[in-house]
Structure formats: C-alpha cells, structure tokens
Amino acid sequence: MLRILLVCLHDIAAAAAxxxxxxWLRFNMEITPYYLQFxxxxxxxxxxxxxxxxxxxxxxQGMWRYASLQDLKRLFAAVGVSALLxxxxxxxxxxxxxxxxxxxxxxxxxxxxxxxxxxVAYRVWKEHDLYGxxxxxxxxVLVLGAGDAALTLLRELQRSPDWRVxxxxxxxxAKTGRFLNGVKVFGSIDRLxxxxxxxxxxxxxxAMPAATHEAxxxxxxxxxxxxxxxxxxPSYEDLxxxxxxxxxxxxxxxxxxxxxxxxxxxxxGLHKLLAxxxxxVTGAGGSIGSELCRQIAxxxxxxxxxxxxxxxALYTIxxxxxxxxxxxxxxxxxxxxxxxxxxxxxxxxxxxxIVFHAAAYKHVPLMENDNAWTGLRNNVLGTYVVAQAAADxxxxxxxxISTDKAVNPVNVMGATKRLAEMVIQALQRTAxxxxxxxxxxxxxxxxxxxxxxxxxxxxxxxGPITVTHPEIIRYFMSIPEAAQLVLQAGLMGKGGxxxxxxxxxxxRIVDLARDMIRLSGMSEEQVGIxxxxxxxxxxxxxxxxxxxxQSSPTQHPKLRIVRSASxxxxxxxxxxxxxxxxxxxxxxxxKAALARWVVEYRPAAAPAAPTxxxxxxxxxxxxxxxxxxxxxxx
Numbered sequence: 001m002l003r004i005l006l007v008c009l010h011d012i013a014a015a016a017a018x019x020x021x022x023x024w025l026r027f028n029m030e031i032t033p034y035y036l037q038f039x040x041x042x043x044x045x046x047x048x049x050x051x052x053x054x055x056x057x058x059x060x061q062g063m064w065r066y067a068s069l070q071d072l073k074r075l076f077a078a079v080g081v082s083a084l085l086x087x088x089x090x091x092x093x094x095x096x097x098x099x100x101x102x103x104x105x106x107x108x109x110x111x112x113x114x115x116x117x118x119x120v121a122y123r124v125w126k127e128h129d130l131y132g133x134x135x136x137x138x139x140x141v142l143v144l145g146a147g148d149a150a151l152t153l154l155r156e157l158q159r160s161p162d163w164r165v166x167x168x169x170x171x172x173x174a175k176t177g178r179f180l181n182g183v184k185v186f187g188s189i190d191r192l193x194x195x196x197x198x199x200x201x202x203x204x205x206x207a208m209p210a211a212t213h214e215a216x217x218x219x220x221x222x223x224x225x226x227x228x229x230x231x232x233x234p235s236y237e238d239l240x241x242x243x244x245x246x247x248x249x250x251x252x253x254x255x256x257x258x259x260x261x262x263x264x265x266x267x268x269g270l271h272k273l274l275a276x277x278x279x280x281v282t283g284a285g286g287s288i289g290s291e292l293c294r295q296i297a298x299x300x301x302x303x304x305x306x307x308x309x310x311x312x313a314l315y316t317i318x319x320x321x322x323x324x325x326x327x328x329x330x331x332x333x334x335x336x337x338x339x340x341x342x343x344x345x346x347x348x349x350x351x352x353x354i355v356f357h358a359a360a361y362k363h364v365p366l367m368e369n370d371n372a373w374t375g376l377r378n379n380v381l382g383t384y385v386v387a388q389a390a391a392d393x394x395x396x397x398x399x400x401i402s403t404d405k406a407v408n409p410v411n412v413m414g415a416t417k418r419l420a421e422m423v424i425q426a427l428q429r430t431a432x433x434x435x436x437x438x439x440x441x442x443x444x445x446x447x448x449x450x451x452x453x454x455x456x457x458x459x460x461x462x463g464p465i466t467v468t469h470p471e472i473i474r475y476f477m478s479i480p481e482a483a484q485l486v487l488q489a490g491l492m493g494k495g496g497x498x499x500x501x502x503x504x505x506x507x508r509i510v511d512l513a514r515d516m517i518r519l520s521g522m523s524e525e526q527v528g529i530x531x532x533x534x535x536x537x538x539x540x541x542x543x544x545x546x547x548x549x550q551s552s553p554t555q556h557p558k559l560r561i562v563r564s565a566s567x568x569x570x571x572x573x574x575x576x577x578x579x580x581x582x583x584x585x586x587x588x589x590x591k592a593a594l595a596r597w598v599v600e601y602r603p604a605a606a607p608a609a610p611t612x613x614x615x616x617x618x619x620x621x622x623x624x625x626x627x628x629x630x631x632x633x634x
Contacts, residue, residue, distance in 0.1 A: 008051070008054075010118065011050075011059070014111060014115050015047045015051065016043055017114060018107050018110035018111035018114055019042070019103075021106075022102075022106035022107040023035060023100075025102075025106055026102045035098065038095075038099075042090060045086070045090055045093060045095060046086045046089075046107075049082060049085055049089050050082040050086060050111075053081050053085060054078050054082070056078075057077060057081070058074065071119070075116060079108050079112050080108065082108070082111075083107065083108035087099065087104055138163045138164040139162065139163055139201075140166045140199055140200050140201040140203075141163050141201055141204065141205055141231075142166060142168070142169060142192065142199065142204045143165055143167070143168045143205045144168075144170075144192070144205065144206045144207060144219050144223075145168070145169075145170055145206065145207040146175050147207070149208070150180065150207040153165075153205065153207050154183060163203075166200075167185070167186045167195060167199060167201075168185040168186065169186055169188060169191065169195065170188070170189070171188050171190075189218075189219055190222060192226045193226035193227075196228050202228060203230075203231060204226075204229070204230055204231070205230075205231045205232065206230055206232040209232075266491060266556075270488070271299050271300075273487075274296055275300050277301050278351060278352045279301045279305065279352060279353070279354050279355075279356070280304075280306075280307060280350065280352035280354070280356070280390075281293050281304070281307065281355075281356045281358060282337055282355070282356070282358055282386055283307075283308065283357070283359030283401075284306030285306075285312075285316060286313065286358060287444060288358045288401055288444065288479065288486075289306075289308070289359070290313075290320075292487070294324075294483070295483045297321070303330065303350065305346070305350050307333050307337075307346065308333075308335075308359075309334065309336050309359070314334060318332045333346050336382075337359045337378070337382035337386050338378060338381050338382045338385060339385075340385045340389070343385050343386055343389045344389045344393075346389075347389040347390060347392070347393040347395075348393060351394060352393070352395055353394075354398075354399075355387075355390045355398045359378075359382060359386075360379050360401065360417070361375045361378050361379060362403070364405065364412075364535070364537045364538055365537060365538070367537070368411055368535075369587060372585075372591060373584055373585045373586075373587070373590045376416050376419075376593075378416075379413070379419075380416055380420050380575070381576065381580070383423055384427070386398075387400075387427055388427065391427070391431050391434045396433065396435065397434065397437075397490055397493065398435070398436045399439060399489065399490040400420060400424050400437070400438040400439065402421055402440045402441075403440060404441065404442040404544055406440060407440070407542070407543040407544060407545060408543055408547060408600050409598065409600065409601045409602075410537065410602055410603060411537025411538070411539075412591065412594065414601075415594045415595075415601040416594070418600070419594070419597055421438045422598075423575070424436040425438075425496050426571075426572040427572065428496040431495070435493050436496065437495065437499060438497070438498045439486050439489045439490075439499045440500050441477060441501035441503060442475035443474045443475060443476050443477075444476070444477055444482050451509060451512070452512075455512070459516060459517070459520050459522075459527065463526070463527035463528050464527060464528035464529060465513045465516070465528070466529075466530050466531075466532050467532070468509070468532055468535055468538060469509075469531060470531055471508070471540055472508070472509045472534070472538075472541070473506040473507060473541045473542075474506065474509060474541075474542060475503030475506055475507070476512075477504065485501045485558055485559060488556055488559060489501075489559055492555075492556065497561050498561065498562045499559050500551055500560045502559070502560075503544065513529055537604050539604070545562055546564070549564050575597060591603050
C-alpha cells in the first residue's frame with residue numbers, strides 16, 4: 001500500500017510539474033502575473049482530473065522494476081485521455097478562456113516524458129543493481145541465431161549467474177556487426193569454431209525454436225566439429241504457450257534432429273468429438289496409449305476410461321493423471337482384451353462413445369518365436385472382442401492402432417496387425433451405427449521397446465551400440481505427433497478406412513546411432529558400433545503401402561487413406577470361432593495359419609549376416625522401397 005501511495009504522489013507531482021513547465025515554456029520563462037495566478041488555480045482542477053484518469057487506467061497495479069511495453073502503452077493512453085478531459089473540465093468550471101493552446105499541447109508531451117522516463121530509469125537502475133554484477137560472471141556462451149527467441153534468451157540469461165552471452169552467430173549477412181541489447185552479432189554459424197576459440201566459449205545455444213530440423217541438425221554438426229557443447233531452447237510451441245521460459249536451456253535431443261513440422265489439428269472438430277463424452281483407451285499404460293490419454297484429456301471428456309492389463313503401467317498412468325489432471329473424471333480398469341466377459345462388463349458399466357484400441361503385442365522378435373500364437377490371439381481376437389463389445393454398448397467410433405509392419409508382412413506381429421485391420425473392415429459391413437477405422441504408422445521415438453531407449457542404455461554403459469544391419473532403415477515420428485494424428489483420423493473416419501500417417505523421410509538406424517553418440521559428447525571411436533545381424537522377422541526396410549494397395553490424399557496433409565485392390569472381407573465368423581476354439585498352436589502352425597488368412601504374408605527367411613561396414617545409402621532395395629511411398633507433400 002505504501003508503494004502505491006508513493007507512486008501516486010510521484011505522478012501527482014509529475015502532473016503539476018508538467019502543467020507548470022508548459023506555462024513557463026509558453027511564455028519563454030517570463031510568465032506574466034495574470035497567467036501565473038491562473039496556472040496555480042488551474043492546477044487544482046487539472047491535477048485531480050489527471051490523477052483520477054491514471055487510477056482508472058490501472059497505472060498503479062504494476063511494478064516499476066518490471067515496467068514493460070504494455071505498461072507504457074497503458075500510460076500513453078491514460079495521458080492522452082487526460083489531455084482531452086482536463087480542458088473539458090476547465091471549460092465546464094469556467095476556466096477555459098485563459099488557457100493558452102500551446103500549453104494544452106506541451107502539457108501531455110512533458111507529462112509523458114516525466115512519467116515514462118522515471119519508470120524506465122527506475123527499471124534500468126534496479127536491473128543494474130540486481131543483475132549488473134552478474135553480467136561478468138558465468139560461463140561464456142555463444143548463441144546460434146539472432147532472432148526474437150535469441151533476444152528473449154539474452155535478456156533472461158543476463159539475470160543468470162550461470163551463463164554470460166559473449167556473442168551471436170546468424171546466417172543472415174544483414175545482421176553481421178549489429179548489436180542485440182549490447183551484444184554483437186559476429187557472423188555466420190559456420191564460423192563457430194573461430195569465434196568460440198576467440199571468446200573462450202565452450203557452449204553454444206541453438207536459439208532457433210521455429211527453424212526446420214535440417215537447420216538444427218546443421219547447427220548441431222557445426223557445434224560438434226567445433227568441439228563446442230550444444231544446448232538448445234525449448235520448442236516454439238512451449239515458448240508461445242508460456243509453459244517454459246527461453247532460458248530453460250537443455251541438451252539437444254534426438255527429437256530436435258529428427259523433428260517435423262507441427263501437426264495442424266482440427267481443434268474445433270476434436271472438441272466436438274471428445275468434449276463431454278465417455279472415451280475409452282485400451283493399452284492405456286503403453287507409449288501410444290498413455291499419450292492418447294494425455295491428448296484426449298486436453299479436450300475435457302466427461303469420463304476417460306483407461307483399460308490396461310499391466311498393473312504397474314496402469315498405476316503409473318493413474319498417478320500421473322492425479323497430478324496433471326486432478327479435475328478429470330477417470331476410471332482405471334484392469335482387463336485382458338481377449339476376456340470377452342470382462343470387456344463386456346466394462347463396456348456396459350461405462351458405455352463409452354468412442355474407443356481407441358492401442359492394446360497389442362508389438363515387439364517383432366518376441367512374437368516371432370515361442371509367442372506367435374499368443375500374439376495372434378491378443379492382436380486379432382482382442383481387437384474383435386473390444387470392437388464387438390463397443391458396438392453392442394452403442395459406441396459411435398472405434399479406432400484401431402495399426403502399424404506399417406502390416407504392409408506385405410514378413411513377421412507374425414505385422415501379419416496379426418494386418419488381420420486385425422481385416423477384422424474391423426469385416427465388422428464395419430455389419431455395423432449400422434459405429435464407424436471403425438484403422439491407423440497405420442511406423443516407429444515412434446522413445447516408445448517402449450524401441451531402439452532409442454536401448455541405445456541410451458548402451459551409451460550409459462560406455463558402449464558399444466549394437467545395430468542389426470548397416471542398411472536397415474525405419475520411419476520415425478514423435479509419440480505426441482502420432483497420438484495427435486490418431487485423434488485426427490478418428491475424427492475424419494467414416495467407417496472401414498485404413499489411414500496412413502505421414503512418416504516423413506526414412507532414417508538409417510546406423511545414422512541414428514551416430515547422432516546419439518554425437519549428442520552424448522563422445523565419438524564413434526570411443527563408443528563403437530557393432531552389427532549383430534537381422535533379428536527373427538525383421539526387414540531391412542518397412543513399406544507404407546502394399547503391393548495390391550493404393551493410397552489417396554485426404555483434406556489433412558499428414559493423413560492418407562489406403563485402399564486394397566481386392567477389398568475382400570475376412571471370413572469373420574470362421575476366423576473368430578477358430579481363435580476361440582483352438583487351445584494353442586506351435587509357432588510353425590501359427591505361421592502357416594496366418595499365411596492362409598493373410599495372403600500377402602510371407603514369413604521371413606533366416607536372418608542374413610550383416611556386412612562388415614555400411615554400404616552406400618543408395619542401396620537398390622532401399623531406393624525401391626522409398627520410391628513406392630505415397631507423396632504426402634505432392
């Protein structure tokens with residue numbers, strides 16, 4: 001309260017000083033006794049009016065040490081209104097005639113100069129008092145990029161005792177030699193090694209949150225070559241949303257180098273699809289299932305039903321949601337998706353309107369040997385049980401999470417997922433009120449059982465990193481992007497479609513390993529890369545469309561629809577009766593049965609031994625596979 005009183009008294013004094021100074025300037029410092037007397041009398045009217053306007057405009061709600069452009073805009077508006085209102089009040093009280101017009105013009109100018117100047121001067125003084133001594137402390141750092149994010153980063157780091165920005169590097173030649181908040185832009189990013197040595201900087205911050213992943217990869221490679229540790233700022237979306245500050249520096253991660261353009265979601269459509277409804281996610285404790293739950297929670301469903309067989313995975317996601325979404329109504333249920341009675345009980349209890357079926361066995365080598373029959377029943381029978389129960393309870397949408405391994409499958413996991421797609425297409429022919437769709441995509445960064453966590457563990461042990469084959473390639477996307485596009489496909493589906501997500505460019509796994517080694521700060525010579533040979537059921541490359549399939553675009557640039565030329569429904573009744581009646585089958589019998597149900601399934605031959613070193617990236621089989629990929633950006 002004392003602070004507000006002092007600021008108010010300051011502005012009262014400023015208003016009086018500006019009014020008096022305007023008169024003195026008007027009369028060239030030789031004001032006549034008549035106008036001098038009027039000046040003192042009119043102060044009793046002008047100053048209260050201006051003070052009232054300042055109060056109404058909220059000039060006393062902020063803090064001078066944090067004075068911002070927004071505060072100055074408010075101050076300009078308040079002075080402008082007071083400059084119009086004061087003469088009007090003088091006219092009403094009969095004191096208008098003696099007021100020189102020049103005074104009415106000079107007064108707001110002088111008042112702005114005093115009030116703005118004092119606020120800015122106070123902030124500068126406080127900044128220097130609080131942080132001035134810190135500017136010569138901290139580790140020297142170069143900032144790559146000289147845009148808005150870099151300027152914001154500089155302002156925040158100038159208040160930090162940990163870092164001292166010694167210069168900027170930017171590829172825009174027009175910025176070279178310029179200064180940002182007193183710090184010079186030295187030159188292009190290519191000259192990082194030169195300026196790092198000259199300034200003693202051992203760290204570089206990649207401050208380009210909105211740049212393409214190619215630009216970030218180049219900056220990372222230049223930093224590695226210069227023997228400078230690269231850091232980066234949070235993502236553009238996090239900065240805009242206000243989740244984090246630009247100064248929340250972190251190490252460069254694989255997502256930054258394999259990054260992709262942000263997904264444009266039909267937020268209004270998804271809000272209509274999910275808000276106020278009961279939504280179920282099976283496999284809710286897995287990588288994709290848990291991210292689906294997070295994305296769905298943002299659209300405020302009436303109830304989120306999280307179904308999971310793994311007790312610890314369900315407990316983990318329950319604890320997370322208790323913290324992150326305390327107001328979200330949720331039900332955490334344990335069930336085996338093959339248990340028809342339990343699934344029907346859950347469906348009847350909660351009657352979900354939309355079901356996302358992510359529960360599946362996805363690990364290729366594990367399903368290939370010793371577990372083929374279990375994988376077949378879980379992935380196919382489980383899909384049927386959940387989809388049929390959803391239809392019986394009145395659900396309107398069912399979305400199956402499929403995989404690119406379902407295309408011309410050579411392994412049990414891919415063949416079972418292709419058969420699951422055929423099951424929901426067959427169900428769609430008899431479903432009158434429910435839309436059933438499948439969504440295919442490839443590997444996701446950091447998912448459970450994926451290569452990224454494995455590489456991290458191997459790096460933590462000091463290496464070596466094991467790669468199955470020097471030419472093996474995969475498509476990658478982030479878990480959040482995959483979940484967002486699954487939701488978008490669920491919104492767009494009319495029934496029976498198989499959607500294909502834009503997986504971007506294929507990546508050689510060995511290149512991925514080398515990127516992770518560089519990110520760890522070590523060299524390939526220190527860690528080592530060992531080729532172990534393809535695992536059971538593993539392909540050199542994954543395909544996006546099958547031999548008898550065609551893909552067509554949708555209104556969303558990252559979603560396509562895959563249609564089969566044959567389009568023959570699976571003999572559903574016979575298939576399900578067989579899965580329910582048969583007790584168990586050996587791996588070989590399971591694969592033989594799968595080959596009958598899925599005509600494009602060709603079990604992989606014994607894995608070939610890897611070559612001693614990587615061959616050229618233009619291997620014919622890789623080029624041929626990539627050439628058949630649908631053109632998402634055409």
